[in-house]
Amino acid sequence: MMKCRPLAARLAAGALSLALASSLAPGDNLRAREMAAGDTPSSSDIKVTAPIAGKTPATNAPIPALLAPLAPRSLILAGTLAGTRLVAVGERGHILLSDDNGHSWRQVPAPANATLTGVRFIDAKQGWAVGHDATILHTTDGGESWTLQNFAPDWEQPLMDVLFDDADHGIAVGAYGLFLETADGGKTWTKRRITDDDLHLNAIFATGGDTRMVVGEAGGVYTSADRGRTWTKRPLPYEGSLFSGVTVGDGTVVVFGLQGHAFRSTDGGQNWQTIDTGTKAGLMGGVATPDGHVVLVGALGTVLSSSDGGASFKLTYRPDRLALADAVRGADGTLILLGDEGPKLMGALP
Template sequence: MFNKLFLACCCVLLSNTAFTVMADVNSVEEVKAAYMMPLAEKSLLTDVQKVSNNFFVAVGERGHILLSDNGSDWRQASVPTQSMLTAVHFINETHGWAVGHDSLILFTSDGGASWQLQQFLPEDDKPLLDVYFRDARHGIAVGAYGLFYKTTDGGDTWEQALFIELAAEEDKEYLLDLQQTDPEIYRSELGSILPHFNRLFVDGNTLYMVGEAGFIAKSADFGDSWLRMEEFYNGSLFDLHRTPEMGLLAVGLRGHVFRSEDNGQTWQQVELSESATLNSVFSDAKGTVYLAGNSGTLLQSIDDGLTFTERSEPDGKAILNGVVLDNQMLLVTEVGIKVLNLDKSE
């Protein structure tokens, strides 16, 4: 049901295809502010970030953005859209961005108390699925159907880019021919051939991106150019994480988990007893690695992702993401926020 849920509800393009998106959000009649709901923290939530020890933010359906000072008590922010939100990223306690359906990008400069539209393209009917900023000016937003946007001015303008090196090898010759004969159709065709980009992961100076059909790519120049890595799995991947002992874990459809000890050059499958789709992987300061997924799936590893044990939720509700506090785990799920006591034996 929940393939991350969001899709249901050569050089930089060998000369790089990019164009600036200037969405006149003030003239778009479809924009409607999110309703203030007393039970918003019990609605479908898709992403959560621990910005600091005193600030947490979660996003989800109907434009819901929730803020907390302690991870337990939540308040709903005023948001100018009802579009489904899929990811959130703050660079500090004041400046943050959220993305979602309708190629939506939101921005706050007051710690999430208020949000402004930077992009809203309902006519495209394509969701953005993740966002990351390395500082207050330079950011990337990615999503379904090869959506890739960059900004160098804090989101005042966004450039959409299409990268031929991110296409499958069997499609590149066709695309190169088309690029020479019909650039307009080439751009449209490349946009339809590229996979869904599901998640960004920043590892030092390397930026990773994972997506459908076993897609993994990495960039050493913050997304100006990309290397598509050799495929090792033909299903969708939804998250990538560096383990405490410097391995890489990739998770995806039907309980598939893969581990690499050589920075993604080779991968070995980790066998699980669960077959539910895995949406996220994260770890805590003690070195425990967690997998969260559909059907209440929650798994943990104390050996750096080599093996996992169960601590799944009995209600069977999908878990979309989570963060670990001192002795608690904060989860965002299809029925809202859950706080689990990690000291409690299962």
């Protein structure tokens, strides 16, 4: 039986929790980065490969996502650009594509109906998506079709985010310290540990050059100066959960999470400044531009915008107060908000 710990929030918003209640089993959480999950295997270097037909028990075999007319109105948790195309993922394995900067969306087939929590592309064609049941999907045609690289419901460890440096090397992170790495484009994945505890790892992102950052539970901030080979834990004046982070063009990093907490570092995470966000709403995702603009989104329709590299923010709330999970910028600069009831156009980035 799945072991649970108290859930604080990437869904502490309530609205997203209710949206998921009808589609996920009790104890499941969306992209909440505070997931109910199983034990992490003790080995720090275990090779795993994607289950294939004939070797996966029928009870654990993935069920393809259903194509649903209302998929663009479902709970969407993460998005990214693939060239000029927008790709967004969410509950029930829904994958949405937009070729007109977010004005219209269409669903494409996916080989598993597990909730998807993260998606990244290295170019216009090749990308990966991750989610519940340690699901990893891969596409080589801009998201039109996807293949299954990993599916392990028995682990009871959702994956939360993914980052690839190139077509070969990638890292996926998730619940209870789950850290998977590949050097062959996802044909095989190696389980590693970057921390001695079993705290959730909620997001991974590049902060410039070869530097990478992982954020997670209990104020966890981990940095790598060698693209993930070695990791150092950085001090943070906060012991709550961090759900994600963004890198501003000058290398400045903003991390954020539970109850509106956000922090800014200009030296790679060695020192942090507390940001006054003006809200107690959980901050779940965001986007930054090279010219110093930052937008963070979260529970209760929270939208925080900054024009000074995250040093200060203006707080607004969407009138519908629908919970927001992420934000992505279209090829034309349009800002698209993702969350409860699907993608929403916000207009040009401030």
